[in-house]
Amino acid sequence: MALSFVKVEYFIERINFTIRTFDLLSDIKDINVEEPAINFLVGTPAVNKASLNIIPLVIEAAKRADELFREPSPAQGVKTPIIGNTAQLRNFFEAVKLAKSKSVRVAHFGDSAIEGDLITADIRETMQNKFGGNGVGWLGIVSQDITFRLTTKHSFSQGNWDAASAYTNNPKGLPFGISAEAAVPKGNAWVQYETTPMRRYLRDFNTVKLYYTNAKTSSINYTFDGGSKQTMALKPGAGVQELILKAAGKAKKIRIDFPVAEQAVVFGASLENDPGVYVDNFPLRGNSGVDLQQVSTATLKEFAKYMDYKLIILEFGLNIAGNKTDYTWYEREMTKVINNFKAAFPKAAIVLISVHDKSMKKGSEFITDPAIIRLVNAQKNLAKTTDVAIWSLFDAMGGQNSMPLWVNANPPLAFKDYIHFNDQGAKKVAQLFTEALFEQLNKSK
Template identity: 55%
Template structure:
């Protein structure tokens, strides 16, 4: 009689699952030949987390808005039509945190603040995907403009990766632009602009900008400043608020140049057309209105910050003639985190080059690094800070100290070790359930904490 083997696969599978289940409760971590091995909870996605369970039971909205776009809260627009949000937990996340390093060089920014309404100036905010979609930057801008003047969004690229979740500007463009950047590739070694990008039209190209209704503080703009180089002697065409089309002349030459399109009044939209192929190398525009502060959002997706060194210092210096930067913020870190990495000396060296270039181009500009924030990983049934965060934070403090700039610890401002979990489970939530990215409300809270610390330092010196 033939033996029945039908049950054997089921027995083997059940045994394997039992072993994996038991192993998920054993905490271990060891290194062999440079590779770190640690326990993995194979069942963590089906186990309940008491904190998450409590959040789900108490939350007004069960939908996770970060499902498609990390950092963008699709429910944010509903706040205009719904009752006032519950800030019971929101306001208590984070803590006041001072600056580390050379705070004396903040004097350039503080001096400019005192005269912002008569002598406009700018802030450049470079960062990784954490600031994509104008996150954090938009709220820093709003807080400072309310107090010191200025009422438009400032810098925008010609082509952008974050148009789907940018809440401050509706930005559309044709699909016939050649692009190069520090975060993609630059096979022709084209000169990159202040944002680390360059855009070349391929004939009958266009771009449109429109003020978003989702930001009540942004009323409109009265002029568009276009930055370009290597132009043919030719015309572009533009219109404001769908009015009749006008033309403007580009000046030939290899240096950075500016073309100002003046609406003569406050408008909500602008369309610019570029009829000729390779008409010029365009770097971006600045939408501007009343005198005050303009805060420019420069997101470099997937970047550690070191690639800013690809922007020629001579080009940065040319931009400094047109853009009066008094503060440069560098917010990077997530893209170099790795639990096996213990030596960040290469990062310290390369970021030192970036800061050196920026200082040469903008000698009377303050520089602040915003540190890596808390990033959680799941160990068993609990979320805890990735150990690499501590190593990177130490490296960033060394960068600030060795290069004579200031550092604001976002890690400490969040609440320090294991704080990301409380931001994710706050009511309303302040971060995505990837335990890495902030949502709109989290970005707003970070901006509040940062500006509060900045103005505290400013008030000490008044």
């Protein structure tokens, strides 16, 4: 009879069946009489309905029934090797063997698919788990993804930074750093980075490296974990400069203040715990990748003195996939980008990650946009002509018409726009890519 007082409702979607409250007393109750309190025994404390342990049992039974009738979701992802010039990966593989005692850097450039540290975070975590490392690496000064980036809490003073980037605009012609971004303080500007518990290897740091150029004779102020203010002078002059800030121990937060207007062009910072692997996330929202040409080869070479990348990943294409039949221009412009990276980082392996499947609606069905297939072929040709490697994310997803399978997976791996991956999908992409990378590692032994 206790079931009469327990409100339960559970819907089993597959069989269109709902479990609802069954009231054994319904036939003898006066519908106008208020349901009696369950603690009607005089002299006894009120009974907690949850203590009856009926709700969990009923819901668990319903869940098991749901699982019984549910059709299993097809496995998403197809084992896909890295192809092209894989021999260039040897330098990277040799470097990670020494990652326990020396820093190894990986750059991951991409469009909005990697914003918020998506995909990159899981590649980083997998590599740091395998080879060692503790720290998020590169972070910008003024970024567009701070509201949904979960791996690091990033904030900056509003309204007193002049910011420019290759994916927005650059009215003052500021020189870009390696992330294709730049920011100039207007006075009393600040930026703050704080770790989060979301990732095992990103919970603290002991070193912050600030990158800038064209500094005035001036100083910045900084604090670790809200402690005492410290001051350090900037090095004036042209060229990319590195300022190293050391914490007394393990830190979780740093705030850097720029008190002087236009005291430097600031590119970004890197949060580290030497040694180990660092995978830097460089998202260019709405970009095809060709605008990386706006980062001069000279600047890339300057950064190479501090960040000797052993692996550079280029993941672009979605933003040019449209009603195009000829991607010759894209191959030509991306060839320039790749050659610039080769000139600046001659020992780095370069791996292209192809555009992923993207659906268009035809009648009541979602099918692969024909432009995607043409673009994947163009990217494979680009890898061949520039003598770099490529990993086909399109093929790894399952090829043509695979996006609906990712959207309808359980749990879903992509949003219902049939274009973008969600967190789970990003994790799956990273898993498929690192598996292909480690397969090459095993072959090289």
